[in-house]
Amino acid sequence: MPLTPLDIHNKEFSKGFRGYNEDEVNEFLDQIMKDLEILLKEKKDLETKLKSSSEKVGHFTSIEETLHKSIVVAQEAAEEVRRNSQKEAKLIVKEAEKNADRIVNEALSKARRVAIEIEDLKKQSKVFRNRFKMLVEAQLDLINTDDWNHLMEYDVDTASIDRISATED
Numbered sequence: 001m002p003l004t005p006l007d008i009h010n011k012e013f014s015k016g017f018r019g020y021n022e023d024e025v026n027e028f029l030d031q032i033m034k035d036l037e038i039l040l041k042e043k044k045d046l047e048t049k050l051k052s053s054s055e056k057v058g059h060f061t062s063i064e065e066t067l068h069k070s071i072v073v074a075q076e077a078a079e080e081v082r083r084n085s086q087k088e089a090k091l092i093v094k095e096a097e098k099n100a101d102r103i104v105n106e107a108l109s110k111a112r113r114v115a116i117e118i119e120d121l122k123k124q125s126k127v128f129r130n131r132f133k134m135l136v137e138a139q140l141d142l143i144n145t146d147d148w149n150h151l152m153e154y155d156v157d158t159a160s161i162d163r164i165s166a167t168e169d
Contacts, residue, residue: 008032011028
């Protein structure tokens with residue numbers, strides 16, 4: 001059992017012829033030396049362990065700082081990617097809206113042209129119908145004239161035509 005400071009303080013040596021008993025003092029000093037050696041060895045071991053632990057703590061602190069920096073960089077990169085994605089999405093939406101407007105405007109323009117063409121065709125068909133109606137009415141008027149009746153009453157003498165044709169030959 002190692003000595004305590006109180007043991008050393010309370011140690012009393014018996015007095016001999018020339019002072020304290022040399023064997024008791026030497027024995028006590030040997031005990032103190034052994035205990036001190038043990039304590040010094042323990043202290044050295046503890047200091048070594050402390051140094052090793054401090055190095056490990058330093059290493060882990062360094063790893064923690066690196067991880068923290070990495071997390072911050074990753075968060076910043078994610079935020080940058082998110083912002084870029086939002087910008088790109090806005091650009092895509094804007095471009096799509098422009099294209100949609102262009103397509104709608106082209107469709108409206110085509111619809112107007114088709115409507116104009118339809119109106120032109122209607123006008124042309126009315127003109128054609130009126131002209132055709134006038135033509136048919138004119139033909140009916142020709143058919144309904146008395147000239148047809150006179151033609152039907154006209155008697156052609158085929159014998160006299162034969163004679164005239166024979167004399168001319």
